[in-house]
Amino acid sequence: MPELPEVEVTRRGLARRLAGRAISGGVVREPRLRWPVEPGVRSLAGRTVRSIRRRGKYLLLDCGDGHLILHLGMSGSLRLQPAGTAANKHDHIDLLFGDTMLRLRDPRRFGAVLWTAQPPEAHRLLAHLGVEPLSRALDGARLHALARDRRVAIKPLLMDSRTIAGVGNIYANESLFRAGIRPTARASRLSRERCARLARAIKDTLRAAIRAGGSSLRDFVASDGNPGTFQQRYWVYERAGRPCRRCGEPIRRVVQGQRSSYFCPGCQR
DNA sequence: AAATTCTCCTGAAGGC
């Protein structure tokens, strides 16, 4: 499931090959994604993709007079393929660049493709996103300030995109392991020191995942079609009952907010 | 206001 590292790996692949290139057409095979894909996506021809940025898990293609906002939902992937490559069952959208095309595959259709003429930060989907986790703005002091009067557990707080943008279930679990903090700990009870440790753990985890090409559990592949390998290095995610890689105690699974949380009762307090 | 629950969807896995 694409979280920040997978989106960033995708962004880098697309930026390398698409920045500065002209759009020659668009195909919408299936408009029923998270929100209906506007027919206008077919008529972007003539515009040039100036740059490709990321905000949380959103990709922003700057087309000069507007932005294409892309989200991979939980099963989406974007690939660069030779134009004319036969479409798979779940290949819903193509954006053509002459001999190359950008193709969105998304079996569960939780993804999004939207056009906006506003500054993208002002779009309703981006306007309320929290701090960018790999930015300087996220440090121990900031995290402590965000957590101090919140009654929720730290894990669902990390996954709340209005607080921190882009950290999903996998990386919230892995970051909490690295920080030695239980997912069930009340956010407001975390000391400044533990928040500093957690902020560092989040950055370390996300950076390591990006370097590994992201995690490929079911659907994710980078824009060149290659899967990531970070899933081989998980400390806790989907390891319930198996021994902790650090201390040997069995990893435990609990459910918080209808999401699985995994932790080592020996290493995390 | 914050916290919690519901919702979209499909493929995989498990039960019988």
Place this chain on the structure above:
DNA sequence: TGCCTTCAGGAGAATT
């Protein structure tokens, strides 16, 4: 073998 049920999950929307 095959049908049926259950589950996972991003994050906005609805509800408490």
